[in-house]
Amino acid sequence: MSVERYNPREAEPRWQQVWDDAKSFVTNTDDPREPYYVLEMFPYPSGRIHMGHVRNYTLGDVVARFQRARGKNVLHPMGWDAFGLPAENAAMERGLNPGTWTRQNIATMKAQLKTMGLSIDWTREIATCEPQYYQHQQSMFIDMLAAGLVTRKKSKVNWDPVDMTVLANEQVIDGRGWRSGAPVEQRELTQWFFKITDYAEDLLTALDGLTDWPEKVRTMQRNWIGKSEGLRLLFELVPGSDVSQQSIEVFTTRPDTIFGASFLALSPDHPLTTELAAGNADLSEFVADCHRQGTATETLEKAEKKGFYTGLYVKHPVIEGATLPVYVANFVLMEYGTGAIFGCPAHDQRDLDFARKYELAVTPVVLPPGADAETFAIGIEAAVDAGTIYNSGFLDGLAVEEAKKAIASHFGARTVDGQPQGRVEVNYRLRDWGLSRQRYWGAPIPIIHCEVCGTLPVPKKDLPVVLPEDVSFDKPGNALDHHPTWKHTTCPQCGGAATRETDTMDTFVDSSWYFARFTAPEAPTPTIPAVANRWMPVDQYIGGIEHAILHLLYSRFFTRAMKATGHIGLDEPFKGMFTQGMVTHETYKSADGQWLAPEDVRFETIEGERRAIEIQSGRPARIGPVEKISKSKRNGTDPDDILKVYGADAARWFILSDSPPERDIEWTEAGVEGASRFQQRIWRLVGETVEIAKQSAGIVRVSDDDEALSLRKTVHRAVHNVGGDIEGLRFNRAVAQIYELTNALVRSAGLVAVAPAARLAALEEGVERLIQLIAPMMPHLAETCWEALGKSGLVADALWPSVNPALLVDDEVTLPIQLNGKRRGEIVVPKGLAAAEVEKRVLSLDEIVRMLDGKAPKKIVIVPDRIVNVVV
């Protein structure tokens, strides 16, 4: 008997068509079954899918298909993060229209994704560049503006004077624009901001409830929000200081060290610095120096602490008669706290570096545990750890935390300039989210500027503000701004001439609510709250770790803002979050150091050593390290080629095997070939099973013998374990279980021929279960096998097999026997056998008696059904 080889090239498109025709993956909100929402991060339509997409969407699809099999009503949509810079770059570099370019890319990538056989509801597809989508974003922007969640303020941007455009930080390379090479200027522009800082505390504390998120992502978000509690503290300038203010406010998290203060330092951007610099050329030169340092020196050395003495003094707030000099220092940030600090060199490394340089006093005021107050001294390392306060008057003897409280109430009770000298304050590193982009290819910000009436939102009845697509890129700057007619409009209030805002929205806005739009993609409003609330939060969100902070944090904020404006009824958009690892590949270099693509190299094994040879020249090539797939290193494999040669199922299976999904995976030819072989192995097993059944057509299947019972136990355990592993996203373990099951079934198929009456039923059950287990991972192969087994309907619609609990338990267990913790033998006993009986049996074993050699055991540890340890 010979079974024809399984042909994925024929089977895969066929089943994709069948699923399409049957609308297998179209989801209905009214379906009464329990909803389950699985979502992978939607792709940017860059042109072609890459292996990272293949991994991402495979992982999501397994979850989606598995949850469907578990009887859930699964929402599994797909869309396009379609606004963004590459479209404009294509326009500038190749003269393509951004809209046309984007839509073509979407068509190409959609076709590619379809060949993967994903269980996606394509009727819900959305693209953020279409007015049908972004009009709702504009509408919500207006709602959020009205709700006080949007503000307008000045902010610094990186300005490229040649391209006349704003650059993102990553587009500034060594202080120059990435495209023009021109030195980047800092410009102040008035921009729109979402007031994410209003939610800083909530976004921080709610992280504790996101228990289905990776701890790593939560930690990264905590750090990003950067909460610190401290004291705002006023220092009085000594009388007669020739400046407009009488005091300087600092922020400190270590008010307990106030007795050790030896200087004050202002940021170069502090208003007082600016005031002083106006009459002091040297200071203004110093400030300019600091600004230059901001962009350029990162690559040079670790910026040295530098200061400029202002000539001012402040009164020491707790030491009568003492004064502290005021410096401007390059390491003080205007954006954090008050832009001014007090320096306590003994207990802060930066302050210490600064004090040593300018020969300022270093007075320790926190005594480390066990140190001697008489002899303790600070060298070149500050003492930042906890201890007991000393040298500090009324704070002496307190612990650091107690001293913080004591000093806060001390300063709270005193007044300077008619206000409390100190007040406790919580500070966050998080800053408001600037959403204005001086770009063309984005959602227009629905605002009208009128010279008479000011800045007004576009009335909702006039939405959408449609982005014009008849634009040209022959002039530098924002193409939207250059459009001949678009920006000219009339004021909605006075009816006079007015202009539209030509800034567009950050694309992070687009991706901050698409998951909600998927729940009702055709709705005339941004969401239908009742529908959104039924599906949301997303049960399982899957994507790259690179979005751990911004995208996820913005989405968490935006969901809260949508709640505040009545568009949704929840705070947290993603119940479960999973971050996948990268796809990597070996790198190759030719003899003359050029990167070689995998298809340019062949391999030989000489004396067990694997060597690479450049095919074209026949010269030896160097095998380099395994690295993230990138164009520059040419170590990528085009998913299209893989899908054509091996088929979607083999690629999917390989992706799921071996490497845990959160870790990096190395793409190898051998691996995907192994996956391909495994497909054939399953296909042969199914063929043989069908064949045996056919030959045994007349035989009555009587009862199971031991062999059959043992197989059934293996099968049921596999069903149980694989389900648990998929649920826990441990796909590599699920794969290993399936291999074991397959091995057992293949072995058994050989035995069945001997006693088909007793065993065939068990084999048939096992093979059928196997096909159901692989169905979420290799759906096309599974359908083909399902059909071959003569099962009716689609395996995609079949429910996950139930497990007979009786078959999960063994009535016998093998106990390892240890002697002093080393394994010396084993014993098979009935499960649950009493410890005393186990002990009796173990001690009567010949090998144990021999090893004890007449000595009495000191102790016998028996863990029921687990292990026996004899101690002598």
Added chain:
RNA sequence: GCGGGCGUGGUGGAAUUGGUAGACACAAGGGACUUAAAAUCCCUCGGCUUUGGCCUUGCGGGUUCGAUUCCCGCCGCCCGCACCA
């Protein structure tokens, strides 16, 4: 510098709550079938070894009857943040 994570065979990795370390797979080697190849099937596969065993989860300690797992101290790698007062 701060924060987090990770170190297990030639390789990817598995190991429940502290209970047989190396499941499963890849690679490699040997054999069967074949005119031959592919495909398939079988065997070997951490190290040492006097064949009785001994050693082995980055290194060194500790707790325990028992440690890949818990604790302490090192070493190495990766990621994030980085002058945050």
